[in-house]
Amino acid sequence: MRRFPVAGGGILVIFILAALFSPWLATHDPVKQDLANTLMPPAWQQGGDASHLLGTDNLGRDIFSRLVHGARVSLLVGILAVSLSLVVGTWLGLLAGFFGGRIESIIMRLTDMQLAMPFILMAIAIVGALGPSTRNIVIVLAVCNWATYARLIRGEVLSVRQNEFVELAVVNGAGTGRILFLHILPNVVNTLIVMATLDMGRMIIFEGAMSFLGLGVQPPQPSWGNMLADGRAYLSVAWHLATFPGLAIMLVVLGSNLFGDWLRGFLDPQRKKFLAGGRA
Amino acid sequence: MTRSADYSPTGPEKPPHQAERRPAPRAEQPLVSVEGLHKSFATKTGSGLWKKTGWVRAVEGVSFKIYPGETFGLVGESGCGKSTTGKVILRVLEPSRGRVLFEDQEVSHLKGKGLLKFRSQVQAVYQDPYSSLNPRMRIDHSVAEPLVTHRLLGKEARREKVATLMRKVGLLPEHALRYPHEFSGGQRQRIGIARALAINPRFLVLDEPVSALDVSIQAQILNLLADLQKELRLTYLFISHDLSVVEHICDRVAVMYLGKIVERAESGSLFANPLHPYTQALLSAVPVADPDHLFQAIPLEGEIPSPLNPPPGCRFHPRCPRRMEVCQEQDPRCLEKESGHLVYCHLYD
Amino acid sequence: MNRTAPQGPDPSAPLLQVRGLKTHFHTDRGVVRAVDGVSFDLARGEVLGIVGESGSGKTITSLSILRLVPGPGGRIEAGSIRFKGMELLTKSDHEMRRLRGAEITMIPQDPMTSLNPVYRIGDQIGEPLALHQKLKGSALAQKVLSTLKLVQIPSPRRRMREYPHQFSGGMKQRAMIAMCLSCQPSLIIADEPTTALDVTIQAQILLLLKGLQAELRTGIIFITHDLGVVAGMCDRVAVMYAGVIMEQADVHTIFKNPLHPYTQGLLASVPKMGRKQGRLMTVPGQPPNLLNLGRGCRFAPRCAQAEPRCHEEEPRTIRVSEGHNLRCHLAETG
Numbered sequence: 001m002r003r004f005p006v007a008g009g010g011i012l013v014i015f016i017l018a019a020l021f022s023p024w025l026a027t028h029d030p031v032k033q034d035l036a037n038t039l040m041p042p043a044w045q046q047g048g049d050a051s052h053l054l055g056t057d058n059l060g061r062d063i064f065s066r067l068v069h070g071a072r073v074s075l076l077v078g079i080l081a082v083s084l085s086l087v088v089g090t091w092l093g094l095l096a097g098f099f100g101g102r103i104e105s106i107i108m109r110l111t112d113m114q115l116a117m118p119f120i121l122m123a124i125a126i127v128g129a130l131g132p133s134t135r136n137i138v139i140v141l142a143v144c145n146w147a148t149y150a151r152l153i154r155g156e157v158l159s160v161r162q163n164e165f166v167e168l169a170v171v172n173g174a175g176t177g178r179i180l181f182l183h184i185l186p187n188v189v190n191t192l193i194v195m196a197t198l199d200m201g202r203m204i205i206f207e208g209a210m211s212f213l214g215l216g217v218q219p220p221q222p223s224w225g226n227m228l229a230d231g232r233a234y235l236s237v238a239w240h241l242a243t244f245p246g247l248a249i250m251l252v253v254l255g256s257n258l259f260g261d262w263l264r265g266f267l268d269p270q271r272k273k274f275l276a277g278g279r280a
Numbered sequence: 281m282t283r284s285a286d287y288s289p290t291g292p293e294k295p296p297h298q299a300e301r302r303p304a305p306r307a308e309q310p311l312v313s314v315e316g317l318h319k320s321f322a323t324k325t326g327s328g329l330w331k332k333t334g335w336v337r338a339v340e341g342v343s344f345k346i347y348p349g350e351t352f353g354l355v356g357e358s359g360c361g362k363s364t365t366g367k368v369i370l371r372v373l374e375p376s377r378g379r380v381l382f383e384d385q386e387v388s389h390l391k392g393k394g395l396l397k398f399r400s401q402v403q404a405v406y407q408d409p410y411s412s413l414n415p416r417m418r419i420d421h422s423v424a425e426p427l428v429t430h431r432l433l434g435k436e437a438r439r440e441k442v443a444t445l446m447r448k449v450g451l452l453p454e455h456a457l458r459y460p461h462e463f464s465g466g467q468r469q470r471i472g473i474a475r476a477l478a479i480n481p482r483f484l485v486l487d488e489p490v491s492a493l494d495v496s497i498q499a500q501i502l503n504l505l506a507d508l509q510k511e512l513r514l515t516y517l518f519i520s521h522d523l524s525v526v527e528h529i530c531d532r533v534a535v536m537y538l539g540k541i542v543e544r545a546e547s548g549s550l551f552a553n554p555l556h557p558y559t560q561a562l563l564s565a566v567p568v569a570d571p572d573h574l575f576q577a578i579p580l581e582g583e584i585p586s587p588l589n590p591p592p593g594c595r596f597h598p599r600c601p602r603r604m605e606v607c608q609e610q611d612p613r614c615l616e617k618e619s620g621h622l623v624y625c626h627l628y629d
Numbered sequence: 630m631n632r633t634a635p636q637g638p639d640p641s642a643p644l645l646q647v648r649g650l651k652t653h654f655h656t657d658r659g660v661v662r663a664v665d666g667v668s669f670d671l672a673r674g675e676v677l678g679i680v681g682e683s684g685s686g687k688t689i690t691s692l693s694i695l696r697l698v699p700g701p702g703g704r705i706e707a708g709s710i711r712f713k714g715m716e717l718l719t720k721s722d723h724e725m726r727r728l729r730g731a732e733i734t735m736i737p738q739d740p741m742t743s744l745n746p747v748y749r750i751g752d753q754i755g756e757p758l759a760l761h762q763k764l765k766g767s768a769l770a771q772k773v774l775s776t777l778k779l780v781q782i783p784s785p786r787r788r789m790r791e792y793p794h795q796f797s798g799g800m801k802q803r804a805m806i807a808m809c810l811s812c813q814p815s816l817i818i819a820d821e822p823t824t825a826l827d828v829t830i831q832a833q834i835l836l837l838l839k840g841l842q843a844e845l846r847t848g849i850i851f852i853t854h855d856l857g858v859v860a861g862m863c864d865r866v867a868v869m870y871a872g873v874i875m876e877q878a879d880v881h882t883i884f885k886n887p888l889h890p891y892t893q894g895l896l897a898s899v900p901k902m903g904r905k906q907g908r909l910m911t912v913p914g915q916p917p918n919l920l921n922l923g924r925g926c927r928f929a930p931r932c933a934q935a936e937p938r939c940h941e942e943e944p945r946t947i948r949v950s951e952g953h954n955l956r957c958h959l960a961e962t963g
Binding site for chain 2: 165167168169170171174178182183186189
């Protein structure tokens, strides 16, 4: 296991920086149309131009600029969606795992229900009720994703509870709150972090799906998802419209997966095997 | 666990001296009193449509008193209920029936402030040094936890207290800034002991505190516990399955089998003259570290039955080499054979 | 386990001859010399006890004999292990597999996890028979039945068809022993076989093992930390510390006349029953960090009798008398 997450971290850093500095990086206004120069191929192809590095789309808008601005939306949505589902899911998982009994049953049935709901259906329902906007995309994604965290955390809590230090904390006079937040939570945080980084990728893909269906970010605001959607119609004549956003999604997902893998190894306290007192 | 033969080392250590035998102080008020304690757990047995709620009768009608300053031993094999008894006394569990009294006050159903006060007097050390400490918590925070939960001492005072405690248990105070995984098993047990002593309790429940340690480390920890008891005037409940350790450190001992006490006496009496057939079998089964010793374990038939379905009458009768008719039908009552030596067996009735 | 007139192990070629065994683990943090030069013999029908605490290397020694050193990073670096005259360290994987379960078997420590919960007991006990002796059908069932009877499991016909969770700890261990004995091995490695069992059950199992060993004349390497068990079961004892054997002798000598300070310390640390003592003698300090062993004798940091030489130079193993080996500088001066 490397010391530093070169591959995964590197990719993520590049995209995060791109998103942060998009107004400066973008070569053109992402929503400005230029109907004279529609469907221009990328600069290195015949017919391309250095001013439009990755070409233009069907309304003459610069693909590169739209990609860079779209990074903002996609990454923001990804981070917010993961955070929200993480907080809600972890909280419920903690309660379920720690208290057991009726509380656990109720929460677990709720997770069952959520996991059974098809994503698309939920997305349509919620956006239909609340209208499409970035905020609502985050809500949809969180609602459809919290159960995975709840399940996972509940399992971890059940395992951590077996440790003697939890019971000894009770003997020491610790109240429920202290036990949950100082004893149990820090010991499940590992799994949480890893899950969250891996989830980032998923959330971005789902955002893409939503935008693809017209439920997500509304035009002319670019997002990788709606760029994909627009580009689909032109695949036969202009491959670059859909390919670059698709590539971007793939790279970010890859990057966060690699980072998550590295993180799992980094946080694994498996150092104790053959140190002093280890069993031979 | 083993009994050593007659061996005297040639090392320059202090020679062993005869321990002061404290006679069981009967006139004194007991510090801890367990009266008719019962504890059962509900379990689901079977599967699917045939699920039934079974009751695991872990502790059935256990009574004893622990006097200030003594070390009371609770001995038995798996499923005997000794750990459960300890946990009920600690109020980690509530009794199903019966009472636990501490300093003459009933603690079985305490809550809130009263419970917190009780906890400041009664602490515990458990068996597994690898899971007794929160791996994500620094040692000094772990040791200081009882002080924090009881809202005692300011930050600075706490730090000093932690340093004192570390020194008391034989560790360097500088190491308090480390994490558990940097310590060995024996050191972790010491840290657990330091934590238990943080709020100056009067009574410690020690549940197999040395069973998971290497022999040489065991001896260190046992000596430490003995020293601390003398210095801080502590009372111990020592739960263990290791008879030689129990004989060494305990003043009085109760032997448990399948949820009940079968014999109770002063340590010397019990080991020199065990009355109950189970105690006799148990003692004979302990291997002796002497190749010339004739190992004659009194054979016991069969296995330890499940506490879900204990045998009727005397719980030990199916395996008892000296069982009689009456043993199958009636629970034996408590008989005092000599002063302080109690046995629950029809043979002596 | 009465000590009757010892019939003595077979004086001809030893069953097992281990010489200079070194098994090291290459980790990120350095090399852990878990077994660092271990030599001993085991005669046919003899019971050798290997005693040691955590980190002593006793388990890794037994795994090395079976060529089952856990990876990653674990490797037998040096030495020779001759079983019935054959060098085991040069055997192929295939050849080792023919030996394991048939000629050399192991009783593992934890009976709770050594049996596969989804297969019946009878099938698991029959596995080595099917693999090595190619038994099938009713012949196999008969053999399994007879081994179950050998280990005194009551109602063996019914028990054969049961699953591990229906067996208690002691019964599981008997089943493991049955599995080990089924092919009549010449060598059994018993790794703390009774540590996880209750005292009364342990007594039953030890009695059983002793009886079977005497009857079948199997050689046993008995790994344990319990000196009482050693005294009752073993003919000879090797005391291990930090990867090497500190002292090796027949059981009477070890208990009555131990020469190594560690052996003496171990014996003194154990509470003596029947006699009250104020304080237990202890061996101060902790077992060493195997990553960072330092120069002299491995036990020197904890040794009450250590001299300056002990911290500088590792002692060699010397033969103090017939069958009594010692690895200590003090022996040379007497």
